[in-house]
Amino acid sequence: xxxxxxxFLASYDPRAYDPVAVTVDVVALTIRDGALSxxxxxxxxxxxxxxWALPGGFVVAGGADGGGExxxxxxxxELAEETGLAAADAALDRLHLEQLGTYGAxxxxxxxxxxxxxxxxxxxxxxxPAAGGDAxxxxxxxxxxxxxTAAGAQPPGTTRPLAFDHAxxxxxxxERARAKLEYTPLATAFCAAEFTIPELRAVYEAVWGExxxxxxxxxxxxxxxxxxxxxxGTSDAPGRRGGPRPxxxxxxxxxxxxxxxxxxxxxxEVR
Amino acid sequence: xxxxxxxFLASYDPRAYDPVAVTVDVVALTIRDGALSxxxxxxxxxxxxxxWALPGGFVVAGGADGGGExxxxxxxxELAEETGLAAADAALDRLHLEQLGTYGAxxxxxxxxxxxxxxxxxxxxxxxPAAGGDAxxxxxxxxxxxxxTAAGAQPPGTTRPLAFDHAxxxxxxxERARAKLEYTPLATAFCAAEFTIPELRAVYEAVWGExxxxxxxxxxxxxxxxxxxxxxGTSDAPGRRGGPRPxxxxxxxxxxxxxxxxxxxxxxEVR
DNA sequence: TAAATAGTGTCTTTGAGACACTATTTC
DNA sequence: GAAATAGTGTCTCAAAGACACTATTTA
Numbered sequence: 001x002x003x004x005x006x007x008f009l010a011s012y013d014p015r016a017y018d019p020v021a022v023t024v025d026v027v028a029l030t031i032r033d034g035a036l037s038x039x040x041x042x043x044x045x046x047x048x049x050x051x052w053a054l055p056g057g058f059v060v061a062g063g064a065d066g067g068g069e070x071x072x073x074x075x076x077x078e079l080a081e082e083t084g085l086a087a088a089d090a091a092l093d094r095l096h097l098e099q100l101g102t103y104g105a106x107x108x109x110x111x112x113x114x115x116x117x118x119x120x121x122x123x124x125x126x127x128x129p130a131a132g133g134d135a136x137x138x139x140x141x142x143x144x145x146x147x148x149t150a151a152g153a154q155p156p157g158t159t160r161p162l163a164f165d166h167a168x169x170x171x172x173x174x175e176r177a178r179a180k181l182e183y184t185p186l187a188t189a190f191c192a193a194e195f196t197i198p199e200l201r202a203v204y205e206a207v208w209g210e211x212x213x214x215x216x217x218x219x220x221x222x223x224x225x226x227x228x229x230x231x232x233g234t235s236d237a238p239g240r241r242g243g244p245r246p247x248x249x250x251x252x253x254x255x256x257x258x259x260x261x262x263x264x265x266x267x268x269e270v271r
Numbered sequence: 272x273x274x275x276x277x278x279f280l281a282s283y284d285p286r287a288y289d290p291v292a293v294t295v296d297v298v299a300l301t302i303r304d305g306a307l308s309x310x311x312x313x314x315x316x317x318x319x320x321x322x323w324a325l326p327g328g329f330v331v332a333g334g335a336d337g338g339g340e341x342x343x344x345x346x347x348x349e350l351a352e353e354t355g356l357a358a359a360d361a362a363l364d365r366l367h368l369e370q371l372g373t374y375g376a377x378x379x380x381x382x383x384x385x386x387x388x389x390x391x392x393x394x395x396x397x398x399x400p401a402a403g404g405d406a407x408x409x410x411x412x413x414x415x416x417x418x419x420t421a422a423g424a425q426p427p428g429t430t431r432p433l434a435f436d437h438a439x440x441x442x443x444x445x446e447r448a449r450a451k452l453e454y455t456p457l458a459t460a461f462c463a464a465e466f467t468i469p470e471l472r473a474v475y476e477a478v479w480g481e482x483x484x485x486x487x488x489x490x491x492x493x494x495x496x497x498x499x500x501x502x503x504g505t506s507d508a509p510g511r512r513g514g515p516r517p518x519x520x521x522x523x524x525x526x527x528x529x530x531x532x533x534x535x536x537x538x539x540e541v542r
Numbered sequence: 543t544a545a546a547t548a549g550t551g552t553c554t555t556t557g558a559g560a561c562a563c564t565a566t567t568t569c
Numbered sequence: 570g571a572a573a574t575a576g577t578g579t580c581t582c583a584a585a586g587a588c589a590c591t592a593t594t595t596a
Contacts, residue, residue: 215587215589259584
């Protein structure tokens with residue numbers, strides 16, 4: 001650093017600017033009882049007290065000398081804090097986390113200018129959360145129960161309206177999830193370490209909201225290089241309604257599916 | 272708003288938190304002389320004075336009572352300010368702008384904690400920029416000249432090292448652009464309002480960095496519903512090296528290409 | 543035994559890519 | 570005329586989806 005740069009740094013006063021708060025919000029998805037579900041918390045404090053919202057909160061900034069937390073770390077911390085899931089929990093180990101987008105329209109938070117970085121998480125079936133932090137309650141909620149429109153709005157009279165612009169964020173997260181299942185092997189992130197092809201198909205059906213042809217799906221999954229690899233084992237199939245024991249598979253080493261596994265209902269094809 | 276909420280808002284002091292600055296940075300791409308190029312500015316002030324960087328700057332926050340600017344507006348403003356392109360310019364009208372991602376690792380800016388929301392812009396050929404704002408210079412730069420690796424790093428000794436983590440942001444923007452050409456009609460955003468199929472092919476070749484089969488490309492583009500629509504006109508083809516006059520097309524009404532136009536070289540297929 | 547399910551075989555249709563060819567233009 | 574290019578025809582191969590079928594399990 002030159003002397004000029006050092007001098008500039010010393011005279012720099014960040015508080016001369018209007019303040020902006022940075023938060024993270026997490027769209028955590030899982031499959032519970034065959035239904036795609038999102039983790040929601042009930043807000044204990046205003047604004048939107050008692051309303052349901054995505055788990056999230058302020059990022060620890062740290063001073064000019066460092067000490068702040070990185071954004072993905074903040075997302076995992078908020079997820080753990082507000083749900084009682086220990087950050088060291090084995091379940092959180094298998095978590096897939098990716099950045100979804102940033103929402104910063106003026107007025108989206110009545111307190112002040114807040115820019116929120118949203119993260120999208122895929123998790124295998126997790127235990128019921130325990131409320132913690134600023135949350136009065138926490139629960140996995142089937143997304144179908146929220147009455148979300150594709151445009152990211154909830155019609156008036158919805159039983160569980162979301163705080164802030166969280167309906168918009170959730171709608172974006174759902175669309176991202178649906179798209180990612182097409183060309184990445186991330187459906188395996190919703191499964192346990194070992195899974196069967198029918199279980200994997202159930203994930204696709206829950207996320208896409210439509211039934212898939214069992215036979216063609218099976219052949220397709222096995223034909224995509226690196227999607228899954230067999231373990232040699234067989235499921236012990238508790239509580240099924242008949243049929244042979246399906247074989248067990250692990251996630252393969254592919255990071256992209258090629259050829260992709262495209263959604264059937266593409267009549268819309270947004271024009 | 273309940274009285275409780277109003278009381279909470281009145282007592283809320285945003286300055287109790289460590290400050291975080293929010294900036295926007297723009298990866299503006301265009302095709303110049305057949306080469307995919309990015310708009311860079313030379314920084315007039317520390318940190319990284321005299322280094323090249325993506326155009327960008329602080330977001331106008333506004334107070335609790337509003338008055339701040341939305342993030343996409345800030346991106347367009349920075350683009351206009353630092354390049355001398357008038358915001359009302361017809362060229363900026365045809366601009367495609369989308370959010371790329373948010374970069375907020377502690378220490379990425381030596382002054383303080385800075386969270387930067389990056390935007391990706393596709394533009395038709397634009398005039399040479401004129402430096403303005405905090406920029407000492409501004410220029411369209413062929414991305415090949417920057418020696419970027421796929422990992423988003425620049426090898427030591429690069430002629431034009433980028434400030435901050437802008438090499439990473441640019442690499443992410445390029446990969447996003449390459450992917451988007453596959454399944455959206457955004458290649459047309461690099462073209463004038465009317466264009467020929469060979470011009471469109473040149474866009475794909477510049478962004479993907481490989482040659483495409485002219486005949487198959489032509490048939491493919493016309494076979495995807497809503498990609499392009501004919502104008503009935505014919506190019507007057509100045510300065511070509513022979514061959515018939517190509518027909519003119521406009522962008523169609525499709526927002527997704529189906530079937531997609533996949534990149535040929537997918538041997539890698541990241542495992 | 544009946545019903546449900548795992549997994550495979552096969553046929554049809556669509557689309558991608560290779561190659562060939564004609565027509566049109568510039569040098 | 571030679572070379573380059575726009576645009577079309579045609580063939581082959583890969584892949585998606587429909588349908589059928591067998592084997593295996595539960596109720």
